Amino acid sequence: EPEVTQTPSHQVTQMGQEVILRCVPISNHLYFYWYRQILGQKVEFLVSFYNNEISEKSEIFDDQFSVERPDGSNFTLKIRSTKLEDSAMYFCASTISAKNIQYFGAGTRLSVL
Amino acid sequence: KQEVTQIPAALSVPEGENLVLNCSFTDSAIYNLQWFRQDPGKGLTSLLLIQSSQREQTSGRLNASLDKSSGRSTLYIAASQPGDSATYLCAVLNRDDKIIFGKGTRLHILP
Numbered sequence: 001e002p003e004v005t006q007t008p009s010h011q012v013t014q015m016g017q018e019v020i021l022r023c024v025p026i027s028n029h030l031y032f033y034w035y036r037q038i039l040g041q042k043v044e045f046l047v048s049f050y051n052n053e054i055s056e057k058s059e060i061f062d063d064q065f066s067v068e069r070p071d072g073s074n075f076t077l078k079i080r081s082t083k084l085e086d087s088a089m090y091f092c093a094s095t096i097s098a099k100n101i102q103y104f105g106a107g108t109r110l111s112v113l
Numbered sequence: 114k115q116e117v118t119q120i121p122a123a124l125s126v127p128e129g130e131n132l133v134l135n136c137s138f139t140d141s142a143i144y145n146l147q148w149f150r151q152d153p154g155k156g157l158t159s160l161l162l163i164q165s166s167q168r169e170q171t172s173g174r175l176n177a178s179l180d181k182s183s184g185r186s187t188l189y190i191a192a193s194q195p196g197d198s199a200t201y202l203c204a205v206l207n208r209d210d211k212i213i214f215g216k217g218t219r220l221h222i223l224p
Contacts, residue, residue: 004156033212043157043202043214056210091156098210099144099164104157 002026006092006105013082014113021077021108023092032075033093033102034067036060043091049075050098082112115140115207119215126193127223134188134218136203141181144210148177148188149202151217157202161188193222 005024013019025032034046048055049067066078075094079086089109093102116139126132136146145164149157161170161177163186169178176189190197200217207213 006156035212042216043204045211045213048210058211093157099206101147101159101162102212103159104149106156 004092004094004103004105006090006108008108009106010109010111012111012113015084016081019079019082019110021079021090021092021110023075023077023094023105024073025075025092025094026096026103027073029094029096029103031055031095031098032067032069033095034077035091035093035104036088037091037107038085038088046077046090079110082110084112086110087112115143115205115213117203117205117213117215119201119203119218121218122216123219123221125221125223128193128195130193131189131191132193132220134190134201134203134220136186136188136215138184138186138205138213140207141184142208143181144206144208146177146179146186147204147206147212148175148186149204151200151202153200160201190220195222195224198222 007022032049037043045058047057047061064080068076089107091107092105095102118137120135147162148160163170163179174191179186200219202217203215204212
């Protein structure tokens, strides 16, 4: 069964460093999303992406964040200068149409030291 | 601003029992509502999606209902099994195309 894959599963970085989290959505999906979940808290929407541009973004998704679909398969989330409070699980999701079931990856645990 | 609340926060029941998880949301202008399962340290698995025009969806031992006007949804699990132990998340898709999640209900099925 097709699935969303995320790499790495765990990323450790120093405060102030740039990180890139990678996702490979399901191949025929057209809509892509990033979410984060701080330990013990709710899953929070970050950004949605369609047709090579951002569709929606939350207040969390500030200038430190960016997304890119550099080729036909990858979807990346870049955090330019990480802060301690960026430590969280980051989930990628994709769907074939905007109002349909979203399929989630297993997540990347980001630890900022 | 949409708020999604799930009650209870945690639930333990003996194996074999039927159970109901509750989700409420403050803004009824939604496209759909989705129930997910999250195992510890893992991603989210979609269980059921109910479109705003629907009242319920069923998959195996799971049944989800939606009462949009009152801002409520329930997830009914029949004949619970230890493998059902997980956190169950409710999420609504708003008209602004943002998904808002509840904090989840941690379910523990006692063998």
